[in-house]
Amino acid sequence: MKCRVCRGPAVIDVRRHNANFCVEHFIEQCERQVAKAIEAFDMIAPGERVLVAVSGGKDSLALWDLLIRLGYDVEGLYIGLGIGEYSDVSGDHARRFAAERDLTWHVLDLREEYGYDVPTAAAATRRVPCSACGMSKRHLFDRVALERGVDVVATGHNLDDEAAVLFGNVLHWHTDYLARQLPVLPAGHGFPRKVKPLVRLSERESAAYCIVRGIDYQVEECPMAAGNRHLGYKEALNTIEERSPGTKHDFYFGFLDRAAALFRSGATIDAEGLSACVRCGAPTPGEVCAFCRLVERAGGHEPGGAVPVTLGRREQP
């Protein structure tokens, strides 16, 4: 196989683009795809500051690296989820990545700061771990973004992630979620803008990017994810993709182009009903936000006071 650009030996075949690339031109291709997504969806304006949600996995480290290469002003935030060895190893990968490149990043540990971790939260709430985990991460990314005065929170969701979520939402006709499943969520009502600059890269491309850039990421899966529905949707879509490359892209971007707006018209984007959480000040439809309720149930009580966000050690190389 030869590189589409230079005819040198290719290291990867990207069937949905019907193209093969050498290392240099694959990196260029990834940069171009991310730049294109950022521009097409007005994700980040020149001069804006970005907080990258870092897990130590391929997507978040690829995203961090790509945003820096594209010249953005980026800092990382890693949240220690307390998922045993998986979290320890993930944290090591994030730490090493930041240290080797002399990057600014922050660490927040759920157990240290709030007295709970994802497994105990799952047990206390009797819900799947990903639900407490996702909610904690969203809340803390918002909080730290506002505290740090950054404009945008960027997450490493890739094309496969978005296509799988869309697939699930369509299978179950979650029309309210369909109205909100966009690569950019605008800022407002106490939330920073949220963007997904990797939506034009597949999961395989994001992993390949890490390999060719020498980024050492956490390859092992989160043990909490095993067998979840999301994984099943990804496998189903990949079975289709094998037979007709480009299907995931068409499914997701076709939705954004031609269908998403139809769901938005009927949906209540209910920012109106939000007020400040009496404990932490985060926007919430109730009196106490879901995060503070989780902290109360899963961790130590914080009687009467706000739950402080103290940024963890600013790691220095």
Next chain:
Amino acid sequence: MRAASGGSTMIVRLRNPTRTVEVQGGRSVAKLLNEFGLAREAVLVVRNGELVPGDAFLSNEDEVELRPVISGGV
């Protein structure tokens, strides 16, 4: 991980959980993936530390990693 045993077989490293198996070399990446029942969209193949495309030929001296790329989180 086991050391390559005199080049008579190829060491294949698999993940989740991490383990290694030895198989006969002399086949393409695409063929190896088929034999392991792995979808091309779901794995990358790293030979002796370098990414290789589907038509790359694997031989007995090679150390090959079949690296899954599918993550399950939300």
